[in-house]
Amino acid sequence: MSNSAQEHKNEKLSMDELQRISVEEFKQSAKFPLTVILDNVRSMNNVGSVFRTADAFRIEHICLCGITAQPPHKEIEKTALGATESVSWSYYPDTHEAITHLLNNNYEIYAVEQTKNSIALSSFQINKSKKIALIFGNEVMGVKQDIIDRSHATIEIPQFGTKHSLNISVSAGIVLWHLFYQLTQKE
C-alpha cells in the first residue's frame, strides 16, 4: 500500500471511465419491466427529463398520451439530451387506449397521485413477478379521476412541506429510482 495522496485521490470519472453503453447496445439490452405513462403532460421540459431518467434506469417504454408532446422536438431535446434515441416510446391520443393496451398485456397499473387510498411510496413493495406501469399526470390537474379508476392502485410520495406537490420530472425520478432500487436489491 502506498501513501501517495495522488493514488488515494477521489477523482472524478471521465466520460470514458463512466463506460456508458451506446444507443444500439441500449436497444438490445434487457430492460427493467417498468413502463411510464404520461397522461396529458404539458411541459416539454418535463417530457425530456422523464426520457433522460428512463434512459438512466433502463426503463422498458414510455407511453405519451393526449396533449403530451412527442419527439423529435427541440424543446424536448433540451432536457432529454439524446435519450429520445435510446428509450422506446409510443403515442396514444387518449390515455385510456394506453391503459387498455397495458391491461390486456397483464401490467399492474399504478397512478402516482394523492388519493384517499393511496399507498405511501415508502411502504410500497414491488411485485417482482409483474410488469409495472406508472402513470404521471398533468402539471396542474394531476392524473384524471377516470384514469385513476382504471388503475390497480395509487402511489403517493410522502410530503411534509407547504406546497401541494412535487414537479413531475422530480416525482418520476423519485418513483422510478425507488422501484429500480427495489428491483436491484438482493432478497
Add this chain to the structure above:
Amino acid sequence: MSNSAQEHKNEKLSMDELQRISVEEFKQSAKFPLTVILDNVRSMNNVGSVFRTADAFRIEHICLCGITAQPPHKEIEKTALGATESVSWSYYPDTHEAITHLLNNNYEIYAVEQTKNSIALSSFQINKSKKIALIFGNEVMGVKQDIIDRSHATIEIPQFGTKHSLNISVSAGIVLWHLFYQLTQKE
C-alpha cells in the same frame, strides 16, 4: 360496511384534504438534518426545483454558492412555486466558505458525483446521529474536484443508460428522497 361504489372510490384529495402546513408552521417545525449545497448551479429552473423538493421533505437549509442565483427571482419562482418562502437558505460567494462553515459545525459532507471511490446510493447507509450536507454541482462541470477533495465521501446514483448523468433537480430529488426514506424507516 357498505358496498356503495362511491364510498370505495379512490378519490383524489382536494387541496384542503392534503392538510399542508403554512409557511409559519414550516419555519417552526422540526427539520430533517439535511443541508443542500448548490455549487455553481447555472439554471434557475434547477434552483427553484430544489427549493420545492427541499420544502416537501422538510430539509433544514440550502447553501447557494458562487454563480447560483438567489431568491427573489422570477425564474426561480417558476419552479419553486413559493418554496423560497418556507425553506431556509443563505448565499456564499465561494463554495469553500460554505464547506468550511459546515465542517466547523460537524456536518458529514457528501458530494453527489461519479468518482473513483464513490458510494452507490443503493449501498449508502445514513448515519442518523450526524447532520448531513449534500453537494450538487454545475450542470456541465459537476462538483469541482477541490470541493470533492474536502468532502467526506462521494455518493453516486447508479445509472445504466446511454447518457452520462441525470438532470440536477432530478438527482437532488432522488438523493433527498432516499435519505429521507432511510431517516423515516423504523429500525
